[in-house]
Amino acid sequence: MRPIRRQRLAVVLFLLFGSALTIGVVLFALQENIDLFYEPQKIVGGEAPIAKRIRAGGMVEKGSLDFKPEGLGVSFVLSDLRGSRFEVRYEGLLPGLFREGQGVLVVGQLDASRVFYAKEVLAKHDENYMPPELVDMGAES
Amino acid sequence: MKRAVFFAPLIGFVALVAILYAGFHLNDPSRLPSALVGQRFPGFQLPELTSGKVLGHQTLLGEIRLVNVWATWCPTCLHEHTTLMNIRRATGLSIVGINYRDDGEKARRWLSLYGDPYDFTIVDASGDLGVDLGVYGAPETFIVDADGIIRFRHVGDVNDRNWNREFLPILDSLTDG
Amino acid sequence: MTTSTSDILTVKYESFDATLGTLWGAGPEIGHLAAIIGLVAAIVLSVLGHVGAATRRRSWVENSGSFAVLQLVTLVVAFALLVHAFLKDDYSVVYVATNSNTLLPWYYKVSAVWGAHEGSFLLWTLIMAGWTFAVAIIGRRLPYQIYGRVLGTLGLLNTGFLLFLLQTSNPFLRLVPNVPTVGADLNPLLQDFGLIVHPPLLYTGYVGFSVAFAFGVAGLISGRLDATWARWTRPWTNVAWAFLTVGITLGSWWAYYELGWGGWWFWDPVENASFMPWLAGTALIHSLAVTEKRSAFRGWTVLLTILTFSLCLLGAFIVRSGVLTSVHAFAVDPERGVFLLVLLGVTVGGSLALYAIRVPAIRGRIAYMGLSRELFLLINNALFVVAVAVVLVGTLYPLAYEAVTGGDKISVGPPYFNRLFVPLMGLLAVFLALVPVARWKRTPIQLFRQVGLLLLASTLVGGVFFVIAITSDRVLNTGSIVGVVIAVTLAIWLLLSHGVDFIQRKGARPLGYLGMLLAHVGFAVGAVGVAVTSVFSHETEVRMSPGDTVELNARQYHFASVTTVNGPNYIAQRAKFDVGGISLYPEKRNYLARNSVMTEAGIEAGFFQDLYVALGEPLPDGSWGVRIQEKVLVRWVWCGGLLICFGGLLAVMDSRYRRLALRRDGLATAGKVA
Numbered sequence: 001m002r003p004i005r006r007q008r009l010a011v012v013l014f015l016l017f018g019s020a021l022t023i024g025v026v027l028f029a030l031q032e033n034i035d036l037f038y039e040p041q042k043i044v045g046g047e048a049p050i051a052k053r054i055r056a057g058g059m060v061e062k063g064s065l066d067f068k069p070e071g072l073g074v075s076f077v078l079s080d081l082r083g084s085r086f087e088v089r090y091e092g093l094l095p096g097l098f099r100e101g102q103g104v105l106v107v108g109q110l111d112a113s114r115v116f117y118a119k120e121v122l123a124k125h126d127e128n129y130m131p132p133e134l135v136d137m138g139a140e141s
Numbered sequence: 142m143k144r145a146v147f148f149a150p151l152i153g154f155v156a157l158v159a160i161l162y163a164g165f166h167l168n169d170p171s172r173l174p175s176a177l178v179g180q181r182f183p184g185f186q187l188p189e190l191t192s193g194k195v196l197g198h199q200t201l202l203g204e205i206r207l208v209n210v211w212a213t214w215c216p217t218c219l220h221e222h223t224t225l226m227n228i229r230r231a232t233g234l235s236i237v238g239i240n241y242r243d244d245g246e247k248a249r250r251w252l253s254l255y256g257d258p259y260d261f262t263i264v265d266a267s268g269d270l271g272v273d274l275g276v277y278g279a280p281e282t283f284i285v286d287a288d289g290i291i292r293f294r295h296v297g298d299v300n301d302r303n304w305n306r307e308f309l310p311i312l313d314s315l316t317d318g
Numbered sequence: 319m320t321t322s323t324s325d326i327l328t329v330k331y332e333s334f335d336a337t338l339g340t341l342w343g344a345g346p347e348i349g350h351l352a353a354i355i356g357l358v359a360a361i362v363l364s365v366l367g368h369v370g371a372a373t374r375r376r377s378w379v380e381n382s383g384s385f386a387v388l389q390l391v392t393l394v395v396a397f398a399l400l401v402h403a404f405l406k407d408d409y410s411v412v413y414v415a416t417n418s419n420t421l422l423p424w425y426y427k428v429s430a431v432w433g434a435h436e437g438s439f440l441l442w443t444l445i446m447a448g449w450t451f452a453v454a455i456i457g458r459r460l461p462y463q464i465y466g467r468v469l470g471t472l473g474l475l476n477t478g479f480l481l482f483l484l485q486t487s488n489p490f491l492r493l494v495p496n497v498p499t500v501g502a503d504l505n506p507l508l509q510d511f512g513l514i515v516h517p518p519l520l521y522t523g524y525v526g527f528s529v530a531f532a533f534g535v536a537g538l539i540s541g542r543l544d545a546t547w548a549r550w551t552r553p554w555t556n557v558a559w560a561f562l563t564v565g566i567t568l569g570s571w572w573a574y575y576e577l578g579w580g581g582w583w584f585w586d587p588v589e590n591a592s593f594m595p596w597l598a599g600t601a602l603i604h605s606l607a608v609t610e611k612r613s614a615f616r617g618w619t620v621l622l623t624i625l626t627f628s629l630c631l632l633g634a635f636i637v638r639s640g641v642l643t644s645v646h647a648f649a650v651d652p653e654r655g656v657f658l659l660v661l662l663g664v665t666v667g668g669s670l671a672l673y674a675i676r677v678p679a680i681r682g683r684i685a686y687m688g689l690s691r692e693l694f695l696l697i698n699n700a701l702f703v704v705a706v707a708v709v710l711v712g713t714l715y716p717l718a719y720e721a722v723t724g725g726d727k728i729s730v731g732p733p734y735f736n737r738l739f740v741p742l743m744g745l746l747a748v749f750l751a752l753v754p755v756a757r758w759k760r761t762p763i764q765l766f767r768q769v770g771l772l773l774l775a776s777t778l779v780g781g782v783f784f785v786i787a788i789t790s791d792r793v794l795n796t797g798s799i800v801g802v803v804i805a806v807t808l809a810i811w812l813l814l815s816h817g818v819d820f821i822q823r824k825g826a827r828p829l830g831y832l833g834m835l836l837a838h839v840g841f842a843v844g845a846v847g848v849a850v851t852s853v854f855s856h857e858t859e860v861r862m863s864p865g866d867t868v869e870l871n872a873r874q875y876h877f878a879s880v881t882t883v884n885g886p887n888y889i890a891q892r893a894k895f896d897v898g899g900i901s902l903y904p905e906k907r908n909y910l911a912r913n914s915v916m917t918e919a920g921i922e923a924g925f926f927q928d929l930y931v932a933l934g935e936p937l938p939d940g941s942w943g944v945r946i947q948e949k950v951l952v953r954w955v956w957c958g959g960l961l962i963c964f965g966g967l968l969a970v971m972d973s974r975y976r977r978l979a980l981r982r983d984g985l986a987t988a989g990k991v992a
Binding site for chain 1: 700704707708711712715716719726727728729730731733734737738859860861906914915916917932934935937938939943944945
């Protein structure tokens, strides 16, 4: 009976230690790898941090899409349709469903002049679908 | 005490359901708070879909109306179309369409194919009126009273359930008062 | 070629239709009615099964099987009628009108049936009925009380699913009297071979775990969770798990070529939704092995049956309620979400409560555990459960964060998952390599000596590989090379230890053993694929005009031309790229009915690498944004998945399960332990 009791103790200790370790590592990894989302209003208003990886979203303003003459550089303006707007610069391929007048999400960093340098541009995949991050935006005036 | 350990999964699950339930309410677009409710319907000068006549904000006055934002590119709008036809037939309520960011030719064909529940349809090709209305996506439906005040806003399709549960009480209160 | 076959089929179909005439006009109504009858059958099934078993009415239980048959037949009819409505372009049915189009080729009309929420859920209930039917037939020789409880539980589950279908997601609703003449078309993203096969396989896996769940519930109620119980449960679990494996693998392959990004896993909530039950299911099949062989881990195994199926339901909730953002998610409908959440709450909450009440009396004693196979399997389980927790936290954290902060939105990036997942899988590989030497109860220590030598050998190979990798100019980051080297070393070690065991093994090599080997080899192959393709692949995004040539990793990609091509329901810009002696044809398709643009990558698949070219947007001056990739060993990822799946299926064919099915179980009514 004794080895069993000792083993049970070992199991309990192992469980406690293991779950504490797991929780710690998970929390640490979460802290490192979450991206906060900011609406155009917050980006313009200076609430969003500079030079930190964040997500932002908005509607691509009509007529704002501008391809550089060389390379894959492109810039466009995202707005919340309520007067807050900011410029996004991106180097790379835009997703297939990217269009002016539609909602997109961008992932990247703001520079000091509040230009958003995007590493990723995500467009919606469906007419009925909009990133929930953008949902609240249209409503508030 | 020892037996209590076996309830741990159940307790964990209850916490999970609580998170899901909370998250679910946060992301429910039909619950969009609308700053527009109680305000005047925004002004516009836009053409009518079939006649081409330019309509202004005053055309909405004088009657309680449903204002329905739709487009041919929106599958849900097709789904909703039958409900609107039925509402029109059953209640005789005035329904006004806003054809949102759409192609006029396609829109006219749509109405001749599926039927036209609208008194008239305002063409918002640029989406500017949609911007003023804070449109999140098609379809959306507003209740506008006889004085041109927005009384209710619904995001997503109108169906039998939300018609009875949400639209009718407001329409009733408007006609009683 | 394909058009001619489809024409023939269409013609045949029309004549088939004409002979049946008017009856088909009411197809959707009959389909709806059939689904309702299916619901009634499910209710009767659950009552006969559970009440019959509880009140020891053997005849009730024995007759319940026929309701499982009835349930399957009615749902087959319902599903066939929906397929028929799609093939016939019956746009009076809302679901058809919103998800199909006259121009769609016939095979996409069929697959469009499960292209959106309503139809795919009908498929879900159909597959559920299929599993129930299989249990009713194959499980006939089970003790009647177990048989009744299992069928009764399956019946209860499908009662919930069918209520959900009929209440919130009826695919048979008509759009009368204003019948449209053209449909809104299927989402172009889903017009693809991958979508034809992916959901049915995935659902077969998801729903299949309901059988393990039902056995778990039956075991808890009847107090029977012994080795025999594990032996009944194991084959069902293996099959479900194999299907889920292949479903996930196909989903990953589909994302690779259809989303146009060349990625094969995105840690997207919907992917996670299918991955979590897989991880839990993997833990379950291993834990079941211990319960079968050693009659240990009983409480834990039965908890895993509940957990795995709960994660399947959670997955359904995530995908269908719109609670989380995803590119794959179905359109948002709050009402459905609430219903599903209630379904989830009742099912999982109920079974966990049952577990909490019953298990203290049933579980086996903890056996003394030295350095044994039990211990290794326990570690395997711990690793997989931690993996589930990692994915679950990462998936739901944004929700919890938003709920707590009152609306601040965040997202958890892939680095979170990668950082935690990679070491977990590395650790898993270490224990996997030790598996062949481990014995039940206690492993003689000298057995580890040989496997240690093998480790030495594989480290040597890994070291050589490291030197080659570090001296070749193609790689930039030493840290990631070390990661790959570790992965490759572990994989070789695993292969060696399994190979040596296979050769040295005395006596028979039953299929269960071979299946285990195959699945573990699949893990090694997949792991090498994942590690190598993530680090050694090359990628560039450039602006090119026809006539331009770009070099990537010593290969010349010549952009030859762009032509316009007419597809059945789209117009495409098709580019021609010449690479060496071969040509790639990436396309940019514009699907007319929805006016949406899709990217179709041009891929030259190979055992060692894929050449992958995707077109971006046309630029104002007539040039194109182009993404060119060389994905090294990317096929190995899916090869690994398929090997794992075959391993699982092979194990099911082990003769001991067949013997079990043939033998009348002598313990039919014994087994009341508690």
